[in-house]
Amino acid sequence: MKPAAEERPTVEVTREDQDDINAYALLVQRRSEQVEALARMKNLLELHSDAADEVSLLDDDQVVQYVVGDVFLFTPASGAASKLEDKKATLSADVNKASAALAGVEGEVARLKSKLYAKFGGSIQLEGEPE
Amino acid sequence: MDTSGGGGDTPAPATTPAPMAIATGGGSGVVAPDAPLLFTNPTTEEEHRGIPEAVFFDDVPAVGAAHGAAPTIAALDQLLAKYKFWEERFQRRRAALSTKIPDVTRAVDVIQALQAAAEAQGGGANGDGGDGRAKTGAAADAAGADAAGGGGDTGTLETHFELSTQLFAKATVKAGRSVCLWLGASVMVEYELSDAMELLRENLAGAQSQLAEMEGDLAFLRSQMNVVEVNMTRVYNWDVAMRRQAAKAASGGGSAAAVVAAPGKGAIEAAPSAKA
Numbered sequence: 423m424k425p426a427a428e429e430r431p432t433v434e435v436t437r438e439d440q441d442d443i444n445a446y447a448l449l450v451q452r453r454s455e456q457v458e459a460l461a462r463m464k465n466l467l468e469l470h471s472d473a474a475d476e477v478s479l480l481d482d483d484q485v486v487q488y489v490v491g492d493v494f495l496f497t498p499a500s501g502a503a504s505k506l507e508d509k510k511a512t513l514s515a516d517v518n519k520a521s522a523a524l525a526g527v528e529g530e531v532a533r534l535k536s537k538l539y540a541k542f543g544g545s546i547q548l549e550g551e552p553e
Numbered sequence: 554m555d556t557s558g559g560g561g562d563t564p565a566p567a568t569t570p571a572p573m574a575i576a577t578g579g580g581s582g583v584v585a586p587d588a589p590l591l592f593t594n595p596t597t598e599e600e601h602r603g604i605p606e607a608v609f610f611d612d613v614p615a616v617g618a619a620h621g622a623a624p625t626i627a628a629l630d631q632l633l634a635k636y637k638f639w640e641e642r643f644q645r646r647r648a649a650l651s652t653k654i655p656d657v658t659r660a661v662d663v664i665q666a667l668q669a670a671a672e673a674q675g676g677g678a679n680g681d682g683g684d685g686r687a688k689t690g691a692a693a694d695a696a697g698a699d700a701a702g703g704g705g706d707t708g709t710l711e712t713h714f715e716l717s718t719q720l721f722a723k724a725t726v727k728a729g730r731s732v733c734l735w736l737g738a739s740v741m742v743e744y745e746l747s748d749a750m751e752l753l754r755e756n757l758a759g760a761q762s763q764l765a766e767m768e769g770d771l772a773f774l775r776s777q778m779n780v781v782e783v784n785m786t787r788v789y790n791w792d793v794a795m796r797r798q799a800a801k802a803a804s805g806g807g808s809a810a811a812v813v814a815a816p817g818k819g820a821i822e823a824a825p826s827a828k829a
Contacts, residue, residue, distance in 0.1 A: 440609050440783060444776035451775070487713060491663035494721070496711035 433542050446534040446548065453527045460520045467513040474506040590620060590628030592784070601773045604639055607632065607780040613787045622792035629785045636778045643771050650764045657757045660734075664750050670708030670728035671746065 477486060480499040487494035488502045497505070538546055593605035610616050616625060710726040733743045734752065744752065 435783060435787060437609050437611065440780055443783060444779050447775060447779050448772050490666045491659035492715055493663065494713035495666060496713075 433545060439538070439541065442534055442538055446531065446538065449527055449531045449534065450549065453524065453531060456520060456524045456527060460517065460524060463513060463517050463520060467510065467517055470506055470510050470513060474503060474510060477503045477506060590624060592628060592632055592781070601770055604636075604770075604774065604777075607636075607777040607784070609780050610784050610787060613784075613791045617788055617791050617795075622788055622795075625788050626785055629781050629788070633778060633781045633785075636774055636781065640771065640774045640778070643767055643774065647764065647767045647771065650760055650767065653760050654757065654764070657753055657760065661750065661753050661757065664732060664746060664753065666710060667726075667728045667732065668746050668750070670710050671730065673708050 477499050480486065482498065482500040484499045485496050486499055486502050488497040488505060489495070535548055538548060591605075592608045592610075594608055595605050620628075708728045710728055712724050712726055713721040714724055716722045731743050731745055732749050733741045734749055735741050
């Protein structure tokens with residue numbers, strides 16, 4: 423087996439490359455955190471939507487138990503419905519913001535990745551491919 | 554990953570530095586030969602909690618020639634261990650903060666519900682007692698406080714609350730004008746609703762900014778660790794290249810199948826170890 427290593431030209435790592443590598447590592451980390459947070463928010467939004475759908479089937483004066491903090495609060499269905507709608511609005515705003523932030527990070531990851539691969543080719547190994 | 558190709562000619566573990574006197578460039582911020590090898594620049598106390606910044610090797614041959622490959626790598630390894638130690642500490646503190654934030658948020662939610670109930674039925678709960686101070690003996694004497702506390706025209710909240718894990722009791726809570734906040738250190742203080750809210754919001758903002766700061770420190774640490782790891786790899790590769798040259802020179806240009814790979818690593822590796 424012929425070692426390819428010998429022919430591979432040694433590419434000097436500059437301070438700028440090091441900064442790019444650091445930035446890449448941080449971005450990949452942030453991306454995985456953001457993906458996780460986004461999934462959590464989406465799940466929460468879905469749960470609230472389901473709850474809102476259920477509540478809408480009830481009479482307005484029927485009492486439901488709405489969780490506030492650590493307690494179940496007896497609330498008329500109409501009140502619970504409006505609280506759920508408020509919460510849904512906040513959550514979907516959060517989801518949109520998180521998606522936009524994630525897209526920004528993805529773009530930056532892709533930019534740094536192509537830059538680093540262009541310079542180092544096979545002698546660099548970048549982790550963090552999206553699933 | 555070890556990308557070793559050659560079988561027998563793998564260089565021995567770098568115990569004896571190969572002091573090939575080539576290309577010793579500028580000093581590049583290298584410490585005196587007999588001082589302990591640190592490879593860090595100090596930062597100020599406030600900045601990143603006084604944790605020093607790792608030095609990036611501008612000139613690997615100079616560093617390698619000055620200290621030898623093995624001592625350099627050993628020193629870098631020690632530095633890496635220190636950074637890892639700090640990282641673990643910070644991660645623990647971050648975890649504690651991230652549980653505090655939802656706790657405070659839940660308390661804020663409950664106070665909002667209390668405020669809403671007080672406003673909905675009491676109407677005057679805010680108007681009457683606009684003094685906005687924590688309820689003291691003097692404040693309780695005020696007419697407004699009496700009306701709110703005893704008049705029965707404040708709102709009530711009917712709840713199921715957790716008496717013990719998995720055990721709920723039904724309770725009717727009078728939405729008065731005050732709540733008690735547990736401040737820690739075995740102290741609970743009664744606050745006006747609006748004051749309690751303000752206090753909790755301050756706590757929340759404080760926790761969030763602390764968390765952001767902690768994230769910044771962790772990012773700094775991770776970058777320093779990357780610098781150290783890349784330095785290590787470069788010194789190792791340089792050492793291997795030196796050995797190969799020496800072997801070539803010795804055997805009159807025989808093709809020594811050498812390895813260019815750091816222990817357990819690719820030539821250069823930005824390894825954002827996936828820690829949650």
